[in-house]
Amino acid sequence: GDQVKQSPSALSLQEGTNSALRCNFSIATTTVQWFLQNPRGSLMNLFYLVPGTKENGRLKSTFNSKESYSTLHIRDAQLEDSGTYFCAADPNAYKVIFGKGTHLHVLP
Template identity: 75%
Template structure:
């Protein structure tokens, strides 16, 4: 079935540094969403992309529909960025399919 491969599964960054998370999709999909899940379990919407690139503060996300992948870039990481990040694919089947998540730890 439709799957989402998310990497890395865990990432540790020092404050002020940056990195990228990636999701690969198994087939053509219509859109991708990125979420941050905090320690209490709340899912915070970061980005919704049907194509192209969006930027919001220190976060930037790109969706390459032709090559079926999406990335989330974090720059100048802050302590409050810690959490688990999920991408989710809209395969056009009336639900979204989640990746396995990236647990991000920011160290002082």
């Protein structure tokens, strides 16, 4: 089965609303990374997390290592937030394992 399971697989949001994306891990990982792939295909790192919470502007992410999940909260969604959000487990120094992504579409 999937070692990194993301939910939902797709999501449509009205501009200005809030949402949360989730990532469940069935592989041991000490850190988590979140990425946004924009509609042009470029990948941008959003967060690099050890257990705990980080916040950056309208985005906040939490990694709970005991319960093996991570969440990404998007506040006041904007059109430019549209794209695919990937979370990734980091079980060792070299191999990062990606989830299948959440396709987010922010509607005007």
